[in-house]
Amino acid sequence: xxxxxxxxxxxxxxxxxxxxxxxxxxLWISVLSISIGTLLGTFFGWVLHEGKLxxxxxxxxxxxxxxxxxxxxxxxxxxxxxxxxxxxxxxFVSGVVILTFYTAALVANVARGGIEAVPPxxxxxxxxxxxxxxxxLFHVVLPIGGRAVFPAWIGVVLGVMKDSALxxxxxxxxxxKASQVLITRTQEPLLILAIAGAFYFALSYPISRYAHKFEQxxxx
Amino acid sequence: MIQVRDLxxxxxxxxxxxxxxxxxxxxxxxxVIGSSGSGKSTLLYCLxxxxxxxxxxxxVDGIDVHAKSTDVNKLRQKLGMVFQQWNSFPHLTVLENxxxxxxIVKGKSKEEAIAMAEKQLKHVGLGDKFKHYPNSLSGGQxxxxxxxRALAMEPEYMLFDEATSALDPEKVGEVLxxxxxxxxEGMTMxxxxxxxxxxxxxxxxxxxxxxxxxxxxxxxxxxxxxPQSEHTRKFLANVR
Ligand SMILES: Nc1ncnc2c1ncn2[C@@H]1O[C@H](COP(=O)(O)OP(=O)(O)OP(=O)(O)O)[C@@H](O)[C@H]1O
Ligand SMILES: [Mg+2]
Numbered sequence: 001x002x003x004x005x006x007x008x009x010x011x012x013x014x015x016x017x018x019x020x021x022x023x024x025x026x027l028w029i030s031v032l033s034i035s036i037g038t039l040l041g042t043f044f045g046w047v048l049h050e051g052k053l054x055x056x057x058x059x060x061x062x063x064x065x066x067x068x069x070x071x072x073x074x075x076x077x078x079x080x081x082x083x084x085x086x087x088x089x090x091x092f093v094s095g096v097v098i099l100t101f102y103t104a105a106l107v108a109n110v111a112r113g114g115i116e117a118v119p120p121x122x123x124x125x126x127x128x129x130x131x132x133x134x135x136x137l138f139h140v141v142l143p144i145g146g147r148a149v150f151p152a153w154i155g156v157v158l159g160v161m162k163d164s165a166l167x168x169x170x171x172x173x174x175x176x177k178a179s180q181v182l183i184t185r186t187q188e189p190l191l192i193l194a195i196a197g198a199f200y201f202a203l204s205y206p207i208s209r210y211a212h213k214f215e216q217x218x219x220x
Numbered sequence: 221m222i223q224v225r226d227l228x229x230x231x232x233x234x235x236x237x238x239x240x241x242x243x244x245x246x247x248x249x250x251x252v253i254g255s256s257g258s259g260k261s262t263l264l265y266c267l268x269x270x271x272x273x274x275x276x277x278x279x280v281d282g283i284d285v286h287a288k289s290t291d292v293n294k295l296r297q298k299l300g301m302v303f304q305q306w307n308s309f310p311h312l313t314v315l316e317n318x319x320x321x322x323x324i325v326k327g328k329s330k331e332e333a334i335a336m337a338e339k340q341l342k343h344v345g346l347g348d349k350f351k352h353y354p355n356s357l358s359g360g361q362x363x364x365x366x367x368x369r370a371l372a373m374e375p376e377y378m379l380f381d382e383a384t385s386a387l388d389p390e391k392v393g394e395v396l397x398x399x400x401x402x403x404x405e406g407m408t409m410x411x412x413x414x415x416x417x418x419x420x421x422x423x424x425x426x427x428x429x430x431x432x433x434x435x436x437x438x439x440x441x442x443x444x445x446x447p448q449s450e451h452t453r454k455f456l457a458n459v460r
Contacts, residue, residue, distance in 0.1 A: 119305070119307075121303055121304075121305045121307055122305075122307045122309075124265075124270055124303070124307075125301070125303055125305075125307035125366070126309075126321075127270065127296070128268060128270060128296055128299075128300075128301040128303075128370075129296070129297075129321040129325060129369065129370070129373055130293045130294065130296040130297040130321060130325040130326075130373060131293070131321060131324065131325055132293050135324055135325065139320060139324060140309060143309075143311045144309070144310060144311055147311060218311070
């Protein structure tokens with residue numbers, strides 16, 4: 001009894017730990033999906049920009065599907081149908097796979113916008129200095145276009161972090177699922193949702209703070 | 221030396237350059253004038269293979285610019301280019317703007333690249349701006365930065381495409397002065413320009429372009445004093 005806070009009936013310090021751990025799982029699944037999805041999405045965005053016909057015809061419709069079908073449907077469909085083609089993924093891996101493609105689909109558009117934010121005359125100038133196509137892409141287009149779409153990318157990051165809550169439908173105990181478990185047990189929905197909300201805020205706020213700092217540094 | 225032979229350039233159905241023949245010797249300053257759309261910029265782009273050609277040839281120091289076997293990234297180091305838009309890299313300081321290409325393209329060490337950048341920035345009068353970012357510079361300063369950036373690759377030719385056209389009138393002089401300085405130092409230059417005063421004073425020869433044809437080429441005294449072509453005469457009557 002000693003370590004439970006008595007006036008919150010049934011909600012103890014252990015439960016706080018439980019939520020904290022779940023928040024770390026939310027963070028982990030988000031970090032994985034967002035980093036892989038961003039790399040993949042940047043590649044897709046480059047393909048879309050280059051507009052090589054075959055690649056565009058295959059990638060663009062697939063990305064449209066990931067962008068437009070609600071995430072929760074994608075998750076349930078993938079989790080239930082992947083075993084049929086021999087992919088027995090646990091909820092965590094299924095969640096990462098879907099969130100990764102979802103992130104990639106969103107980042108593809110952002111990345112294409114970034115490449116197109118670099119004026120053609122700038123790219124001609126770097127090529128005229130003798131830079132190869134790839135040198136221009138990495139030393140000029142990436143930093144300039146990247147900064148132009150950084151706020152949009154942060155928007156994707158924060159969105160995916162919140163959307164990762166949907167992986168709970170597969171039974172993965174991240175922050176939202178953990179809250180539901182506790183609510184069922186303690187019958188304290190308001191308190192627990194408030195705490196869960198605070199955790200989400202604690203995850204997102206530093207990101208938007210840092211993002212804001214970077215933007216300010218770049219704009220001077 | 222630059223040798224252009226029977227050069228034809230099409231953009232789809234549009235025949236932009238219609239058989240250009242031109243030699244530019246080492247140390248020469250050639251100004252290219254002509255009305256909008258006559259193909260002046262396109263000619264420059266064909267010289268360093270920023271544009272492909274459909275017929276004819278361009279040789280720079282004997283290298284066939286448009287041959288499949290030519291390494292264009294290597295060739296372009298011979299031909300510095302300055303555009304109407306100054307195109308400074310906004311994410312790099314003035315010094316880094318100039319040092320970037322020598323480092324990644326020529327493979328110079330960081331110290332060498334910085335030393336070259338400092339030298340060229342002083343050369344164009346930006347010795348006090350090393351640590352600034354381009355957006356804190358005026359248009360004229362950014363265009364001089366673009367010149368320094370091109371010079372840092374130690375080119376043998378400089379191509380200017382209306383380097384002063386996007387500048388505020390009071391900034392034109394400082395850029396023309398820098399170009400004049402290069403000419404005096406013996407740089408081989410092809411300058412597409414609307415600045416007739418500059419063309420008259422600085423050039424060894426002036427070429428007048430008209431609808432994709434090099435209508436007339438000759439010393440400034442001829443072009444501005446006694447043009448042979450009716451088109452040249454009309455054009456100059458209008459710009460003055
Ligand atoms: N990438 C392109 N695609 C299609 N047409 C083009 C392209 N670049 C130039 N042109 C056309 O080719 C013609 C010549 O253009 P160019 O830019 O060489 O003219 P210019 O003499 O430099 O004119 P200005 O003084 O306006 O710069 C113009 O009619 C232009 O519209
Ligand atoms: Mg032009």
